[in-house]
Amino acid sequence: xxxxxxxxxxxxxxxxxxxxxxxxxxxxxxxxxxxxxxxxxxxxxxxxxxxxxxxxxxxxxxxxxxxxxxxxxxxxxxxxxxxxxxxxxxxxxxxxxxxxxxxxxxxxxxxxxxxxxxxxxxxxxxxxxxxxxxxxxxxxxxxxxxxxxxxxxxxxxxxxxxxxxxxxxxxxxxxxxxxxxxxxxxxxxxxxxxxxxxxxxxxxxxxxxxxxxxxxxxxxxxxxxxxxxxxxxxxxxxxxxxxxxxxxxxxxxxxxxxxxxxxxxxxxxxxxxxxxxxxxxxxxxxxxxxxxxxxxxxxxxxxxxxxxxxx
Amino acid sequence: xxxxxxxxxxxxxxxxxxxxxxxxxxxxxxxxxxxxxxxxxxxxxxxxxxxxxxxxxxxxxxxxxxxxxxxxxxxxxxxxxxxxxxxxxxxxxxxxxxxxxxxxxxxxxxxxxxxxxxxxxxxxxxxxxxxxxxxxxxxxxxxxxxxxxxxxxxxxxxxxxxxxxxxxxxxxxxxxxxxxxxxxxxxxxxxxxxxxxxxxxxxxxxxxxxxxxxxxxxxxxxxxxxxxxxxxxxxxxxxxxxxxxxxxxxxxxxxxxxxxxxxxxxxxxxxxxxxxxxxxxxxxxxxxxxxxxxxxxxxxxxxxxxxxxxxxxxxxxxxxxxxxxxxxxxxxxxxxxxxxxxxxxxxxxxxxxxxxxxxxxxxxxxxxxxxxxxxxxxxxxxxxxxxxxxxxxxxxxxxxxxxxxxxxxxxxxxxxxxxxxxxxxxxxxxxxxxx
Numbered sequence: 001x002x003x004x005x006x007x008x009x010x011x012x013x014x015x016x017x018x019x020x021x022x023x024x025x026x027x028x029x030x031x032x033x034x035x036x037x038x039x040x041x042x043x044x045x046x047x048x049x050x051x052x053x054x055x056x057x058x059x060x061x062x063x064x065x066x067x068x069x070x071x072x073x074x075x076x077x078x079x080x081x082x083x084x085x086x087x088x089x090x091x092x093x094x095x096x097x098x099x100x101x102x103x104x105x106x107x108x109x110x111x112x113x114x115x116x117x118x119x120x121x122x123x124x125x126x127x128x129x130x131x132x133x134x135x136x137x138x139x140x141x142x143x144x145x146x147x148x149x150x151x152x153x154x155x156x157x158x159x160x161x162x163x164x165x166x167x168x169x170x171x172x173x174x175x176x177x178x179x180x181x182x183x184x185x186x187x188x189x190x191x192x193x194x195x196x197x198x199x200x201x202x203x204x205x206x207x208x209x210x211x212x213x214x215x216x217x218x219x220x221x222x223x224x225x226x227x228x229x230x231x232x233x234x235x236x237x238x239x240x241x242x243x244x245x246x247x248x249x250x251x252x253x254x255x256x257x258x259x260x261x262x263x264x265x266x267x268x269x270x271x272x273x274x275x276x277x278x279x280x281x282x283x284x285x286x287x288x289x290x291x292x293x294x295x296x297x298x299x300x301x302x303x304x305x306x307x308x309x310x311x
Numbered sequence: 312x313x314x315x316x317x318x319x320x321x322x323x324x325x326x327x328x329x330x331x332x333x334x335x336x337x338x339x340x341x342x343x344x345x346x347x348x349x350x351x352x353x354x355x356x357x358x359x360x361x362x363x364x365x366x367x368x369x370x371x372x373x374x375x376x377x378x379x380x381x382x383x384x385x386x387x388x389x390x391x392x393x394x395x396x397x398x399x400x401x402x403x404x405x406x407x408x409x410x411x412x413x414x415x416x417x418x419x420x421x422x423x424x425x426x427x428x429x430x431x432x433x434x435x436x437x438x439x440x441x442x443x444x445x446x447x448x449x450x451x452x453x454x455x456x457x458x459x460x461x462x463x464x465x466x467x468x469x470x471x472x473x474x475x476x477x478x479x480x481x482x483x484x485x486x487x488x489x490x491x492x493x494x495x496x497x498x499x500x501x502x503x504x505x506x507x508x509x510x511x512x513x514x515x516x517x518x519x520x521x522x523x524x525x526x527x528x529x530x531x532x533x534x535x536x537x538x539x540x541x542x543x544x545x546x547x548x549x550x551x552x553x554x555x556x557x558x559x560x561x562x563x564x565x566x567x568x569x570x571x572x573x574x575x576x577x578x579x580x581x582x583x584x585x586x587x588x589x590x591x592x593x594x595x596x597x598x599x600x601x602x603x604x605x606x607x608x609x610x611x612x613x614x615x616x617x618x619x620x621x622x623x624x625x626x627x628x629x630x631x632x633x634x635x636x637x638x639x640x641x642x643x644x645x646x647x648x649x650x651x652x653x654x655x656x657x658x659x660x661x662x663x664x665x666x667x668x669x670x671x672x673x674x675x676x677x678x679x680x681x682x683x684x685x686x687x688x689x690x691x692x693x694x695x696x697x698x699x700x701x702x703x704x705x706x707x708x709x710x711x712x713x714x715x716x717x718x719x720x721x722x723x724x725x726x727x728x729x730x731x732x733x734x735x736x737x738x739x740x741x742x743x744x745x746x
Contacts, residue, residue, distance in 0.1 A: 035567075204564060205718075220357050280603040
């Protein structure tokens with residue numbers, strides 16, 4: 001299926017469906033882990049219907065209206081974030097035969113989508129014309145500049161064994177040995193910064209509690225709903241790419257290829273979601289320092305080791 | 312119509328997004344709402360559909376609550392619980408009054424009525440006008456001279472100002488509080504930000520001081536005048552300490568662990584000491600909070616020496632405790648626990664350790680009584696008729712947060728466990744009112 005892809009309408013439907021299911025799973029996982037950590041009894045019915053009820057609540061609430069907001073930017077930001085999540089997910093091959101878009105430059109497309117997340121978050125914080133959202137927007141700027149380099153370096157190392165920038169080839173090259181074994185530093189690095197890309201849990205600095213919700217402090221109604229959905233979608237895209245690039249994608253014994261892909265994505269998704277309930281918010285300054293001083297050198301070592309493996 | 316009705320039905324069954332304004336006597340009840348899965352407490356009024364006025368809300372907080380109400384999106388409603396009825400109904404024409412020991416039922420009922428259309432959304436209270444007129448001065452009509460420096464519509468713009476390290480950065484003045492969720496209840500300040508840094512911090516008057524209320528139900532206050540059973544004091548202490556830990560956890564984004572701590576505070580008793588110790592070990596583990604809170608909110612031990620600020624001083628290695636001089640506590644073998652960290656991480660660990668110690672003391676207190684001599688070791692430190700640890704800690708606050716990153720500043724404030732109600736009730740003026 002090299003570069004062939006599927007019919008555009010099928011692609012849109014497939015990505016839309018996958019993201020919808022993924023976002024719902026994020027919400028259910030989040031509610032389940034919250035109940036477990038809080039020590040509440042787990043009520044399956046309310047966990048399963050909770051996301052729908054909360055979505056209905058936001059959908060029937062009026063949208064925020066601050067003093068002289070940038071209305072277009074405010075409306076655009078969640079759409080941009082969701083669109084970037086869709087683009088990122090589209091580059092992930094689902095089975096050996098099916099991939100929405102598996103261009104020869106898949107890695108570059110995915111990286112570009114991740115880089116643009118910063119624009120979406122900044123726009124979301126800038127547009128309401130209010131101090132806390134703006135504060136969150138600037139925070140994300142500092143945070144994103146610091147983690148994008150190790151993120152891309154961790155991903156880049158996976159292209160070396162495949163000798164290709166195509167994600168499908170990266171998965172195919174893992175048939176003898178998954179990248180998580182071949183490049184042990186890769187997956188932890190990828191997950192740390194993956195949490196940052198989705199500004200989730202310990203790296204939720206732009207929408208943090210100490211900013212009364214940060215970029216979301218002035219959001220309500222449909223805008224707030226879309227922002228939450230888009231953020232969860234980004235989490236799904238990051239988990240799916242992690243499964244493809246490090247956990248061998250569809251490879252695995254006994255079970256059919258798509259089941260393996262779904263299971264691995266689910267495992268990574270659970271790990272990412274759980275971080276929110278188990279790890280306190282990281283300090284911005286320390287995180288930026290760690291990114292530049294520790295994560296980037298580690299990611300470079302990872303690239304060198306991956307290169308040496310090929311020699 | 313079908314879709315809209317279905318959505319409304321689903322929305323009515325969703326947790327109630329509630330913004331709480333907690334006055335006197337409602338600090339614990341407001342925090343306990345975290346335990347109710349039908350309620351979700353939100354950090355900003357924009358995310359709420361019900362405004363809850365709980366307890367006796369003093370005038371400055373009511374004024375802030377009116378502004379919060381007006382930015383809440385429709386449909387919205389106001390619920391009052393244990394408020395001074397007249398003061399609230401004068402300002403909020405359509406307020407639902409909640410009876411009973413907990414406001415949760417009323418919140419759910421009002422939310423359902425709002426979503427099913429049985430109750431209409433409350434109209435705005437203030438006129439929707441600009442805070443100051445547009446002045447149209449300056450080359451860009453920004454209302455002041457130069458590209459920056461104006462105050463269009465009364466909103467100060469970022470201005471250029473020399474930084475402490477010689478860089479020239481935009482300084483943005485922002486009034487914060489008294490309903491800011493990242494602050495202790497009622498704290499308000501005029502803050503000048505430079506990026507994420509607090510460049511200037513001017514504390515504003517305590518809103519609770521406008522109308523201070525006696526706090527006679529508090530066992531520590533009763534112990535000022537009369538001996539009170541140690542078991543009662545120590546269980547109350549453990550509860551307060553766990554609640555303070557929960558506030559820190561919540562601010563750090565660990566809502567679920569905060570809920571666990573609040574639930575433990577609710578059922579705290581001598582039998583729960585082991586559970587508190589387990590939770591303390593979990594929460595203060597390196598990966599959970601310890602690394603993040605290390606070196607945050609440090610205060611020179613010299614500044615704390617003799618201040619009587621309880622866990623904050625003891626987390627800095629100062630073994631100050633009124634209980635060490637009390638014969639009843641000496642009989643129980645009480646010794647003050649200390650830590651060496653002197654930062655937010657040490658204070659969190661200290662509060663968990665002291666909560667465990669308090670529950671163990673309560674378990675073997677056996678009818679012993681303490682107090683009645685005018686000074687008591689409260690959960691925040693030395694309490695007297697006219698002095699509270701919060702009031703003494705508040706004086707350290709501007710220096711503590713100036714020059715810090717905002718996340719560190721809020722974490723440092725949370726680590727002090729300030730209770731502005733206590734500061735208002737225990738001030739010299741109110742103390743004239745005999746207990």
